[in-house]
Amino acid sequence: MIKRPLVAVALTAALAVGAAACGGTTKNSSGSDNSGNAATSGKKADPNAPLKKGLKLAFLPKQVNNPYETIVDNAGIAGAKEFGGTAKEVGPSDASASSQISYLNTLIQQRQDAILIAANDPNAVCGPLKQAMSRKIAVVSYDSDAAKECRDVFINQASSEEIGRSEIKVMSDLIGAKGKIAILSATANATNQNTWIEFMKEELKKPEYSGIQLVKVAYGDDDDQKSFQQTQGLLQAYPDLKGIIAPTTVGIAAAARYIDSSKYKGKVAVSGLGTPNQMRKFVKDGTVKKFELWDPANLGYLASYAAAAIASGQITGAEGETFKAGKLGSRTIGKDGEVILGPPTVFDSSNIDNYHF
């Protein structure tokens, strides 16, 4: 009973392979099918159009109940109230590639005026997003971009260049522009970190930083234990080290923990990118004077205003257009429809208690 069906399957497969050998749809033959890039070309922007009242916005984060995304979305929802709109947050409980699709379809059915999405997969969300745009729904991606032909604008939390350069500025302030520093990064091939480090090296070439010497880039692989050991290793190799820059939230916390418990406390400055909740203790006890991160609340707020500007016809997502974003002032759309949030926020003992994430 079993043999015949198996033979049938094998035969069908063989036949199909044979048929396909005569020619088929391959990556190369279908290349031209996918170049539907100019999604926004047909629309016209009216920079003086007022923001419409009663706009319906929906935030679709990577997953709900993620503290970071909750801050972003709540700030966006509050922002929408300022211009007389209503916003809500919906989303899946897991951050898998496809879990956002059914939510997108639902939002299209509900005829929202704008969908704001932190995409789990830049391509998987593309189909429904295109459909949304074809129904005149404004599509704004934030935090994590969708493929660029599938959204109107992307709100980028911070430009890589600004992050890299400001890291050096902060460190220079902390050590009086003089001495040896090291970088504690994530993995050796992490795209984000490597770009930032390139800009840090670039910034160090400026004459005002001539007294600073970058002695080593260490990799803690975004693993708490390993980052801790790497910090220890750095200080054994360079006992006269003045500062450590850790452009990763795992690294900065591990470095601070090591310095906090060692004889180097107060002698070695730690800075980098961290979250206030994680770093609060070290800021309070003086181990860490300053660190940076973009403000997630402003990210959501800006996204909200961008969505309203598109839905009201003020902008279409083309490079060079400007729009007003409430208390953040005006923003200009850059290359590939990207809007940059601005320089990262510096956290220190004076402002850290205002942030809870």
Place this chain on the structure above:
Amino acid sequence: MAPEAPAKAPVARPRAEAPRPLTRFVRWDVIVTALLIVVFLGGAFGSSDFATSDNLSFALDDLSEIALIALPMTLLVVAAEVDLSVASVLGMSSAVFGALWDAGWAIETIVPVLLVIGVVAGLVNGLLVTRLGLPSLAVTIGTMTLYRGLAYVVLGTKAVAEFPQNYADLATKTVPGTPIPYPFALFIVLAVVTAIVLHATGLGRSLFAIGAQEEAAFFAGIRVKRIKLLLFVVSGVVSAFAGAVYTLRYGSARADNGLGMELAVIAAVLLGGVDFDGGKGTLGGVVAGVLLIGLLRNLLMLHDVATEIQSIVTGLLLIVSVLTPRIAAKVRETRRHHRGSPSASS
């Protein structure tokens, strides 16, 4: 069926078992179908966005893979087996799809290759279960992890996109004039075939026999091992094909595609009234179960019900679906005892 029942009982039983309206309606698959109708009507009257052909086609398309895999899963569960590796086979199939597409293969060649991979995956499951006599729950928990691991070996954490539009359309567009997407239309055809096999052929009866009493089925001359092996192979092939559908539908081949989907499939099968211990169930119930889960989810989403509440609703429904038939059976049993012969129950 109690063996110690007195000789008098068999005479009384046929009369007790004659179809009476009340017990007829206690059948779970009938209840699920009724629930489905209630949800549909409730949705249609409660929200203007629900019963539109657009929304229904979205909801059905969303169910494509779960629905397809639920068919072989029904056959397996009826035969008192289970295949937990289905979602991993789907993921592995999607990863291979992506890798081959990236390497410049034609889709017309890739899909048959995926089906062959499905056959092999199913054979591994089936042979481990039938030749080594291992429980399918344990075997397929193992291969679930194994196949998912292989998917990551093939594609790593990257995603392959940019599939041709005509094939993507095949996975998302509806049959002209209906709100039924092509993958779901395929499901309907396969469901009819499966229903005929399960309820109108000797093979189908063999499955129920195996599920009810494997040893008895064996001694009755049913080729238990071969049939089970066939079921696992079919499950593998259908899951691999669902992987191709999934990949084209989302336009993104990834190793983590379909993560956790095996539970959604099994939930739909159980909700459809198939007994997890085997031997009982109808395909109609499963189709209703699949639709009920999908439409209910869609309806809750349209009403902005939080994800947590959605899971709670599905979870409770599932527990009720497993409990109700057992309670109904208990009720029937006690009633039969009372009716049968007073002397036996003393």
